[in-house]
Amino acid sequence: MAATRTSARSSAAKSAPNAAGSNIAEFTKDQELEAYRMMLLIRRFEEKSGQMYGMGLIGGFCHLYIGQEAVVVGVQMASIEGDAVITGYRDHGHMLACGMEPKGVMAELTGRRGGLSKGKGGSMHMFSKEKHFYGGHGIVGAQVSLGTGLAFANQYRGNGNVSFTYFGDGASNQGQVYESFNMAQLWKLPVVFIIENNRYAMGTSVHRASAQMDFSKRGLSFNIPGEQVDGMDVRAVKRAADHAVKWCRDGNGPYILEMQTYRYRGHSMSDPAKYRTKEEVQKMRDEFDPIEQVRSRILKANMASEDDLKKIDATVRSVVAEAAEFATHDPEPDPSELWTDVLR
Amino acid sequence: MPTNVLMPALSPTMEQGKLSKWLKKEGDVIKSGDVIAESETDKATMEVEAVDEGVLAKILVPDGTDNVAVNTPIAVIAAEGEDVSAAAAAPAPVAAKAPAQTKDAGGEKPAAVAKTASAAPLPSAEIASPPEAPEGTPMVMTTVREALRDAMAEEMRRDGDVFVMGEEVAEYQGAYKVTQGLLQEFGPKRVVDTPITEHGFAGLGVGAAFAGLKPIVEFMTFNFAMQAIDQIVNSAAKTLYMSGGQMGCPIVFRGPNGAAARVGAQHSQDFAAWYSSIPGLTVVAPYSAADAKGLLKSAIRNPNPIVFLENEILYGQQFEVPQMEDFIVPIGKARVHRQGKDVTLVTYSIGMTYAIKAAAELEKEGIDVEIIDLRTLRPMDNDTIIRSVMKTGRCVTIDEGYPQCGMGAEIAMRIMENAFDYLDAPVKRVTGKNVPMPYAANLEKLALPSVAEVVAAAKAVLYR
Numbered sequence: 001m002a003a004t005r006t007s008a009r010s011s012a013a014k015s016a017p018n019a020a021g022s023n024i025a026e027f028t029k030d031q032e033l034e035a036y037r038m039m040l041l042i043r044r045f046e047e048k049s050g051q052m053y054g055m056g057l058i059g060g061f062c063h064l065y066i067g068q069e070a071v072v073v074g075v076q077m078a079s080i081e082g083d084a085v086i087t088g089y090r091d092h093g094h095m096l097a098c099g100m101e102p103k104g105v106m107a108e109l110t111g112r113r114g115g116l117s118k119g120k121g122g123s124m125h126m127f128s129k130e131k132h133f134y135g136g137h138g139i140v141g142a143q144v145s146l147g148t149g150l151a152f153a154n155q156y157r158g159n160g161n162v163s164f165t166y167f168g169d170g171a172s173n174q175g176q177v178y179e180s181f182n183m184a185q186l187w188k189l190p191v192v193f194i195i196e197n198n199r200y201a202m203g204t205s206v207h208r209a210s211a212q213m214d215f216s217k218r219g220l221s222f223n224i225p226g227e228q229v230d231g232m233d234v235r236a237v238k239r240a241a242d243h244a245v246k247w248c249r250d251g252n253g254p255y256i257l258e259m260q261t262y263r264y265r266g267h268s269m270s271d272p273a274k275y276r277t278k279e280e281v282q283k284m285r286d287e288f289d290p291i292e293q294v295r296s297r298i299l300k301a302n303m304a305s306e307d308d309l310k311k312i313d314a315t316v317r318s319v320v321a322e323a324a325e326f327a328t329h330d331p332e333p334d335p336s337e338l339w340t341d342v343l344r
Numbered sequence: 345m346p347t348n349v350l351m352p353a354l355s356p357t358m359e360q361g362k363l364s365k366w367l368k369k370e371g372d373v374i375k376s377g378d379v380i381a382e383s384e385t386d387k388a389t390m391e392v393e394a395v396d397e398g399v400l401a402k403i404l405v406p407d408g409t410d411n412v413a414v415n416t417p418i419a420v421i422a423a424e425g426e427d428v429s430a431a432a433a434a435p436a437p438v439a440a441k442a443p444a445q446t447k448d449a450g451g452e453k454p455a456a457v458a459k460t461a462s463a464a465p466l467p468s469a470e471i472a473s474p475p476e477a478p479e480g481t482p483m484v485m486t487t488v489r490e491a492l493r494d495a496m497a498e499e500m501r502r503d504g505d506v507f508v509m510g511e512e513v514a515e516y517q518g519a520y521k522v523t524q525g526l527l528q529e530f531g532p533k534r535v536v537d538t539p540i541t542e543h544g545f546a547g548l549g550v551g552a553a554f555a556g557l558k559p560i561v562e563f564m565t566f567n568f569a570m571q572a573i574d575q576i577v578n579s580a581a582k583t584l585y586m587s588g589g590q591m592g593c594p595i596v597f598r599g600p601n602g603a604a605a606r607v608g609a610q611h612s613q614d615f616a617a618w619y620s621s622i623p624g625l626t627v628v629a630p631y632s633a634a635d636a637k638g639l640l641k642s643a644i645r646n647p648n649p650i651v652f653l654e655n656e657i658l659y660g661q662q663f664e665v666p667q668m669e670d671f672i673v674p675i676g677k678a679r680v681h682r683q684g685k686d687v688t689l690v691t692y693s694i695g696m697t698y699a700i701k702a703a704a705e706l707e708k709e710g711i712d713v714e715i716i717d718l719r720t721l722r723p724m725d726n727d728t729i730i731r732s733v734m735k736t737g738r739c740v741t742i743d744e745g746y747p748q749c750g751m752g753a754e755i756a757m758r759i760m761e762n763a764f765d766y767l768d769a770p771v772k773r774v775t776g777k778n779v780p781m782p783y784a785a786n787l788e789k790l791a792l793p794s795v796a797e798v799v800a801a802a803k804a805v806l807y808r
Contacts, residue, residue, distance in 0.1 A: 084555065118588035125586035134554050134591070139578050145544050146579060149551020156507070156533065156557060179544025186539070341589035342623050344647040 024235035025242065029303040031077065035234045036294045037312050038076075039069035042093040043291060044320045045102055046265075049092065049109055053269045057328060058109045061138075062123050065093035067264035070290035071196055072097040074237025075164055075257075078245050082159060084150040086134040086143045087166035089124035090196075090263075094166065098131040106323040112330035119333040120341065132161075141174030143167060144193070148180040151191035151254075162190040162248045170201025172215055178222075181254070185222040188253035192244045193219070195256065196231065198263040203275040215258040226256030232288040262288070346426060347396045348417035351405070352383060354390045357605050357657055361385040363409045363418060372400045374421055381418070385660070388521065398423045474634040476673050477666035486665040488658045491633035492522050492598075495640035496560060498670070500530055503558065506644055509536035509545060510562030510599070519564045520600060520659055546572030546597070550579045553595040553649075560644060563599035566615045566653065573618075580649035581624030596643045598652035601629070602694060602744050603781055603792060605657065612781035612788075614745035616692070617754070619651040620722040626675060627722040629653040631696040633663035635719050638673025646675060653721075655694045678725035680732070684714035687802050688732040690755050691742040692718040695793070698742050698774070702798035711806065721751065729755065730762045737768035738805040742798055747775040769805040774798050 027035065046064040053062045065072075068090075076097045079085075087094045095105050100116060108115030109123050116126040124138040134150060137143040147165025154161045171177060172195055184191050195215045199206050206213050216226035225247070229240040237259065244255035262284045266273050298304050354361065365382045374380060374394045381392040401422035405412055412418065486494070500506045507530075512519045514527040514537040527535040538545040542563065549559040563569040569576065580593045603612035620627040626648050630636040636654070643650040665671070681696065682703055689699040696717055703713035714732050718724065733739050739759055741752035752773030759771055774793045782788055 116588065117586055120588050121586040127587040127591040129590055139574055142547060142574060142579055145547020145575060146551035146554065149548040150555050152548055153552045153555030153557050176543045176547060179541040180548065182539055182541065183544055183548060341585045344584060344592050
């Protein structure tokens with residue numbers, strides 16, 4: 001079950017092997033290519049967001065997911081139609097992985113009428129009933145109780161769906177997380193708690209904030225099983241998610257996955273990055289990049305050629321360019337929108 | 345010397361109860377700590393424990409007697425061989441000063457209970473039939489507590505997505521017995537006992553509502569909801585707007601709000617002004633049982649998050665409730681409780697008890713009072729307030745909240761914005777005092793509004 005490593009210091013951890021002796025899922029060619037495409041879409045989308053923020057087109061807060069792409073992409077590969085997804089404010093990647101339109105996401109970032117929340121939510125607040133994406137929440141830890149409620153609804157309806165509830169190493173220290181753990185286990189709610197441990201809660205490293213740095217053990221006193229997962233390897237994420245999802249769907253209650261990952265960029269756009277070295281970031285990029293890992297695997301196994309991958313790159317770039325173009329020129333919301341959607 | 349055993353109070357707000365069962369009979373030897381009888385109200389059941397030792401010489405109130413007033417002598421304990429004929433005839437006033445013999449803390453009936461309205465129905469002239477029921481609808485006397493329960497039960501029968509959750513709502517039958525019987529009818533899936541975890545279960549309820557269920561989240565009191573206010577304000581109230589209208593939150597947060605009696609500062613606060621300042625929330629605070637029922641049914645059907653503020657002291661009071669298939673009171677409409685031409689009193693929830701008594705006193709002095717029961721605080725029924733003030737030219741607001749940024753301040757401002765030229769005097773407000781709620785009975789009484797303050801304020805705006 002849980003790996004024995006207790007420190008998230010030096011590199012992404014390897015989770016314990018599964019029953020079959022492997023801690024990674026074997027991907028088919030299609031799966032490798034799809035994981036590559038989706039992670040690349042998130043990466044390029046976020047790079048463009050950063051650029052547009054710099055141009056003053058995006059305001060307020062903007063938290064980029066660069067470096068963490070394998071987490072949401074791997075988990076989504078383990079989901080079925082109807083599974084609910086909820087996360088905090090670093091949410092662009094989750095929305096894209098849920099299949100929400102890049103144009104709508106980007107136009108929301110720029111606060112335009114074609115944005116997914118009609119320009120009224122912003123970077124941290126987007127939703128899609130159709131894709132079962134429940135936000136996009138700006139209060140650290142609040143999504144954990146909410147996600148537990150999504151699981152409660154699944155159980156109430158007996159629909160066999162699970163709730164993927166994402167939060168960070170920072171949110172893991174909020175009280176309501178443990179209130180939720182208690183109820184989730186007490187009532188055997190089908191929720192996968194996915195802790196995206198990117199090592200820094202804003203500028204505070206895990207070792208300065210957390211008495212227990214092995215987040216997979218955070219459910220121990222509630223008897224919630226957990227494991228540490230190499231969150232930079234999409235196959236390891238997929239394997240762990242498959243296991244957790246099965247656990248939930250079988251009626252065993254919640255499961256905790258600590259995804260050991262890393263964010264390359266600052267906490268938000270205004271991050272001075274004084275709390276970590278450039279060398280640390282560079283090492284993660286060079287040695288553990290989730291997209292590079294897939295890319296080199298694909299080439300090594302001859303699943304696709306350099307040219308094939310370039311074609312994917314070009315498609316992704318055009319999707320992102322189109323989204324940026326739309327988000328730049330879409331008009332702002334009509335002033336009458338100020339007063340709508342307060343009540344139904 | 346023989347000792348009287350007195351009818352105990354289960355809580356500071358209890359005035360009478362049923363002596364359900366004697367567990368000892370005359371002639372039994374009683375030791376201190378023995379449970380000698382059981383008493384109950386509609387709220388709870390309690391064991392009557394002996395404080396004194398001796399022989400149960402005489403039972404004064406038999407099994408099954410209803411409406412036994414608190415502090416009535418119910419039995420006599422004598423030393424063995426002692427003559428009890430004198431004790432049985434002991435005058436009640438002496439007994440009334442003795443501590444109640446009960447396991448419940450603070451059993452003695454406090455002076456502060458004087459602030460509660462009488463449990464007896466108010467003079468019928470005071471209560472206009474609920475305007476929402478057709479003329480001629482038969483009325484049934486119902487407590488606010490039962491009315492709330494009936495509302496939940498009816499809506500749960502009507503819609504399988506409605507469920508109730510909270511602390512002690514199921515097996516305990518409700519900390520204030522508001523959810524009594526729901527577990528038996530609807531089962532544990534829909535009547536969910538939660539751990540003591542307000543922040544967590546409020547958030548869980550909101551998440552379930554995002555997914556389309558219709559939770560009724562009971563807070564044992566709204567004082568505890570402060571632990572959960574982030575989920576109520578940031579998650580429940582704002583998500584519809586933040587999602588551009590996609591993600592609604594059909595949830596009711598309900599429970600007793602405001603001061604009860606002698607429960608101290610942390611359990612005595614009116615949160616009406618807090619919640620009613622938040623866009624996206626709808627805030628309801630009924631006074632009568634009919635409004636409690638009709639408005640709670642509306643709240644459960646409403647697609648928005650509703651904060652439903654009840655009052656513990658009103659739970660046991662009886663009112664006429666229309667006996668009809670589906671009695672609904674619309675949200676957002678105030679009720680003119682009493683028509684008058686000289687001065688308007690605007691209030692809600694337990695504030696009504698002060699207004700009604702003040703109106704009766706003022707009437708003796710020839711002052712004709714109009715009383716408006718707001719019922720819904722957000723959206724507030726401006727029209728009804730303004731129409732009344734245009735008629736009377738004078739207004740007093742009454743609420744138990746704090747004065748600064750309180751409901752009274754809000755109502756006064758609305759009148760200034762909409763009916764300034766009709767005012768013959770500045771609006772006055774009667775509110776809770778600017779202090780945390782004290783425990784001592786006399787201080788608590790001073791901290792709350794009083795009928796005398798309402799009468800004085802009404803006279804002041806009339807320059808009398």
